[in-house]
Amino acid sequence: MKVQGKVFKFGNDVNTDVIIPARYLNTTSHQELAAHCMEDIDPDFIKKVQAGDIIVAGDNFGCGSSREHAPIAIKASGVSLVIANSFARIFYRNSINIGLPILECPEAVAAIAEGDTVSCDLGEGVICDLTTGKSFKAEPFPEFIQKIIADGGLMKHVTKD
Numbered sequence: 001m002k003v004q005g006k007v008f009k010f011g012n013d014v015n016t017d018v019i020i021p022a023r024y025l026n027t028t029s030h031q032e033l034a035a036h037c038m039e040d041i042d043p044d045f046i047k048k049v050q051a052g053d054i055i056v057a058g059d060n061f062g063c064g065s066s067r068e069h070a071p072i073a074i075k076a077s078g079v080s081l082v083i084a085n086s087f088a089r090i091f092y093r094n095s096i097n098i099g100l101p102i103l104e105c106p107e108a109v110a111a112i113a114e115g116d117t118v119s120c121d122l123g124e125g126v127i128c129d130l131t132t133g134k135s136f137k138a139e140p141f142p143e144f145i146q147k148i149i150a151d152g153g154l155m156k157h158v159t160k161d
Helices: 031-035 069-076 089-098 106-111 142-148 154-158
Strands: 002-009 054-057 080-084 102-104 117-121 124-130 134-137
Touching: 031 069, 054 106, 054 117, 069 089, 080 106, 080 117, 089 102, 089 142, 089 154, 106 124, 106 134, 142 154
Parallel strands: 002 054, 054 080, 080 102
Antiparallel strands: 002 117, 117 124, 124 134
16 A cells, blocks of 8 residues: 655654544544644644645654544544654554554654655555655554555454455
């Protein structure tokens, strides 16, 4: 699977409370969650993000509470991939469970800038900054996890005909 989009760059320790503020957790609507994605860290994020765009962040992305709402809000906003130095353990697993592609690649995070256009071959873990021409190699998920993500998440994967 390949993705391509414009980069939104964030720092370290982006927690689930800024990804989707708790005041919006009274809905199960993915679109409503998306409408408030990242608003406490970038109030204009949802106005700027387009389908396929990519989030690049530092260490410990998705720390905080264990709510699935955070990766759901990101995915529903149109983001196709999150690249970070590292992910909080529960966010990492929740991302797989809901089918949000994520990759850890500190070299890419250090080199990619806000607004760059990036493409990624998720199967190979190859990240290309099309703005600068630089390429990076992340460790791709094993094939069985790639299938879960491609199917749209764990529940869709296990109920697939």
